Amino acid sequence: MGMLFFTERLKFCGVNDKLILNKVLMLGSRTQTIIGRPILPDTAVHAVVEEHALDAKVIIFKRKRRKNYRRTKRHRQMRFRMASTDYEV
Numbered sequence: 001m002g003m004l005f006f007t008e009r010l011k012f013c014g015v016n017d018k019l020i021l022n023k024v025l026m027l028g029s030r031t032q033t034i035i036g037r038p039i040l041p042d043t044a045v046h047a048v049v050e051e052h053a054l055d056a057k058v059i060i061f062k063r064k065r066r067k068n069y070r071r072t073k074r075h076r077q078m079r080f081r082m083a084s085t086d087y088e089v
Contacts, residue, residue, distance in 0.1 A: 002084035004050075009078035013049050019082070021045045027087065034089075044088050051081040 013019065024043040027034045034040060055077040062071040 002086075004081060004083050007080050007082060009052075009080060013080065015049055015052060017049045018085075019047045019049065021047060024087075027089070040089075042089070045084050046086040046088075047082045047084045049080050050083050053079050053081060055079045 010019075022044045024040045024045055025036050025038070027040060027043060027045075036043075058075045058077070060073040060075065063069065
């Protein structure tokens with residue numbers, strides 16, 4: 001398998017679905033790096049969704065001085081773990 005990376009949730013994807021990501025900003029290896037301005041033309045990365053997971057819990061705390069106003073909310077964002085399988089230039 002290739003490089004692992006995390007992305008935000010995509011509604012139309014399930015586990016083991018194959019995706020083609022065609023808006024590539026940067027592509028590199030140990031010897032060469034190509035940076036797009038702003039994206040690389042005619043470049044695509046093939047990836048496979050490996051896992052659905054929840055991100056770390058974020059605590060939202062609102063407070064107003066001298067008004068006895070305190071509100072706490074918690075939130076966990078849905079994340080995908082993806083593995084790149086191939087790329088084309």
